[in-house]
Amino acid sequence: MARRLKVAAAQLGPIHRADSRASVVKRLMAMMREAHASGARFVVFPELALTTFFPRWWMTDQAEIDRYFEAQMPGPETQPLFELGRQLKVGFYLGYAELTEEGGKTKRYNTSVLVAPNGQLVGKYRKVHLPGHSEHLPEAAFQHLEKRYFDVGNLGFDVWRMFDENVLIGQCICNDRRWPETYRVMALKGAEMIVLGYNTPNENLHTPEEPQHIRVFHHRLSCQAGAYQNASWVIATAKAGREDGFGMHGESLIVAPTGEIVAKTLTEGDEVIAYDCDLSLGEYLREQTFNFAKHRRIEHYKLITERTGVKAEPAN
Ligand code: CDV
16 A cells, blocks of 8 residues: 655734734644644644744843743743644644753753644654854844854754654754755655745845845755655745734755655745655655665765865865
């Protein structure tokens, strides 16, 4: 019998600074119900899905910063979402800001979790490729302070078995999707589906003249190349629209292992898209073009893990 999984990308429209967690969780639950009604068994929510994209704001009061973080997952405000997933037998991916203690130190991560259809948390990922800066840029139209507010993720890129079909699902977050290493590590662990949430500003903070259509193009290009080169489904879900006046693009995508976009959102608001994914679609690519065991030449890839930045080294 064909292995299939109907998935939904549940895009969130803007969340303003004044919006409460309770109001956001209500929106997530409404979208989970809609996804379930369409037959979806897995829902992918965005990065930092419970609050506004707070790294755009310069803050110095740690108590104010920590209001955007969750010390528990599920916590009192998110428990109803986990409960609904359990009732509907729907699994999900959820991004949030995680506050935790490790080795006697307080740590803060940009985190996502995979939750099984029985409501149990099965997998956790902490964002590795943190974009932006840590210093205040008073001249800029907005900030991108992920390097200030978060620690670099320490869990690596993993995959988890989910659903009766034992689908191997990998997770990452936003900027990770632009890095080929992200997908490749998960593909080497057998990922059949890679899911992620994102918050992508319409404007390039450092190069404001970059046209918005190029930013959307780069988003699509990254997800489509990641899917094709790793013969994996990619589900990418945005938080979109204007949060307190600051715009972020939508274009949530479901991408097939062929690299084709099979579904995408049309709005910048709360919007659910769904697709019934044939999990065998990538098999011919895994067996032929991207048969890793047969074709990869790791003796020529060493530099990838030995060197971070570019050092000009001409061979002539
Ligand atoms: N939240 C993000 O990681 N955003 C980045 C922006 C800064 C480029 C992204 O890759 O979309």
